[in-house]
Amino acid sequence: MELWCRACRRKYGINEPIWRCGCGSPLDVHIDSQFPRDRIVKRRPNLWRYREALPLEDEVRVVSFDEGFTPLIFRNFRGFRVAFKLEYLFPTGSFKDRGASLLVSKVRELGIQEVVEDSSGNAAAAIAAYCAASGITCHIYVPETASSSKLTQIRMYGARLVKVPGSRQDTARAAFEAAEKSYYASHYWNPFFFQGTKTFAFEVWEQLGFRVPHNLIIPVGHGTLLLGAHFGFQELKASGMVKETPRIFAVQSENCCPLFRVFHEGLTYLPQIAKKESLAEGIGISQPLRWKQILEAVKSSQGTFLKVSEEEIVSSLRELSHQGFFLEPTSAVAPAAL
Ligand SMILES: [Zn+2]
Incomplete structure (x- = not known):
């Protein structure tokens, strides 16, 4: 196990307390992941059942709320037979618990006492919750204008909130500066966060009878789930568990779709876009850090980028609610593309 930089090819030991x-x-x-199927199926239904594929050296450090192994439900939707992975059924309400459980466990293993994260939404709630469970001090940087419901949740976990005037970018910059002297538990910078989100792929593989789907339709902003899923499917292939990986259809909202533009306009840079408000606030990311990596993942899967309008998000949300799925609008973006 090692930490690798794709830009300069430098390698670091897995236990160096660095985040970039x-x-x-x-x-x-x-990581050279192993998947002992006979042992996996006998374990508790949470993401730690894939422990031979997770970069933790001592299980004693695991911080877990029994997260993961979310249901995979089949429904007829818009004329297609679709498997829905219910990622809203997590202890703090989103798939970010995958990354937070792994990352905070690793933070404990590294002996780090204090972390920084910036987000006014699900990622901050997840990091705050797992830090609370492990006695790690957690500083959450939020825009001064952040809405109150998520902040209430973050506060409940005892995180220290730092309100930053200005834009979302200003908040990210302030957190980044603080992280230079601390440890950045970022859902887009920190490599261990993606080691948690990759378990999405392992679960889908197991729940489909140890097979992978032909197509994966997934919302994308920072790529926290998309890249995790990509890493997971690649590891299954590398270890000989599957021969193919799914074609990735990455969906953005029309009001904030920099990756869609790079892909379809053949750009070699990330365009400056005038971001408009969108119901899909969870993926309203105008400057995704790992944009090249996301592009490569989608391209190598023979997939593509799609975009959906606000009206399409609303109608998707309504149709999903009639099928028994009560979601936040960001999650309705993927089915909206069908
Ligand atoms: Zn480097």
């Missing part, structure tokens, strides 16, 4: 490369680029975990 000396060259300033993000890092990825390189």
